[in-house]
Amino acid sequence: MFGGSFDPPHSAHVALARAAVTQLQLDVLLIVPTGQAWYKERALSAPEHRLAMSQLAFDGLEGVQVDARELQRPGPSFTIDTLEALQAENPGAQLYLIMGKDQFAAIKSWHRWQDLVRIAIICIAERAGPARTEAVFDPQIQLSHPLVPLQLPLMPVSATDIRRQIMSGAATPQDLARLVPEPVARYIERHRLYIPA
Numbered sequence: 001m002f003g004g005s006f007d008p009p010h011s012a013h014v015a016l017a018r019a020a021v022t023q024l025q026l027d028v029l030l031i032v033p034t035g036q037a038w039y040k041e042r043a044l045s046a047p048e049h050r051l052a053m054s055q056l057a058f059d060g061l062e063g064v065q066v067d068a069r070e071l072q073r074p075g076p077s078f079t080i081d082t083l084e085a086l087q088a089e090n091p092g093a094q095l096y097l098i099m100g101k102d103q104f105a106a107i108k109s110w111h112r113w114q115d116l117v118r119i120a121i122i123c124i125a126e127r128a129g130p131a132r133t134e135a136v137f138d139p140q141i142q143l144s145h146p147l148v149p150l151q152l153p154l155m156p157v158s159a160t161d162i163r164r165q166i167m168s169g170a171a172t173p174q175d176l177a178r179l180v181p182e183p184v185a186r187y188i189e190r191h192r193l194y195i196p197a
Contacts, residue, residue: 001086001120002098003032003070003079007045008188009057010162010180012155016125019150020098021063024123028065029098030086031058035070035077045193047071056183078111083119095120098150121145125152166194 002017009031021029033050044050054066069085070077083095097120104124107113126149162179165171166188176185188194 006033006054012157030067032067057181080112080116098123118144123148163194
């Protein structure tokens with residue numbers, strides 16, 4: 001499972017999905033757009049936009065499927081609820097949870113985080129550079145499995161920066177197409193997402 005707001009999904013998200021499927025030899029990687037994000041201070045884009053962009057971004061990646069369950073679930077989205085549902089649907093399967101280093105650093109603030117780290121193997125995206133996963137590991141977190149690093153090239157791209165560039169008018173269509181998959185760039189332009197009203 002690779003969850004996130006995907007607001008918008010960008011090139012580093014796609015690279016991480018590819019890396020996870022290949023490096024972990026996954027049967028399937030579920031891309032799970034967050035429903036109501038309890039941890040976000042800002043309002044997310046409409047669920048139908050984030051779902052459509054996710055489908056466009058990850059379309060055609062072997063072993064990757066977009067799962068809309070959190071967008072359809074009422075109330076706040078908690079990763080543990082999704083993992084428990086997946087565990088019930090796939091008895092005997094080994095579950096993996098894909099996340100960035102920043103997310104892992106805050107994992108103790110997650111709802112029922114102790115159950116989460118017991119159910120799934122935590123896989124952390126490693127960006128190129130001197131920082132390593134160990135730097136964010138909290139020894140008080142008792143993991144049922146060792147952390148698994150996923151190697152990625154250095155990709156200085158973030159959804160926050162993309163939204164900021166679009167809002168300020170700094171992102172040309174050509175810039176946008178370098179930051180997000182081209183179908184996502186076209187979708188953003190067509191629906192005028194992230195442009196101040």
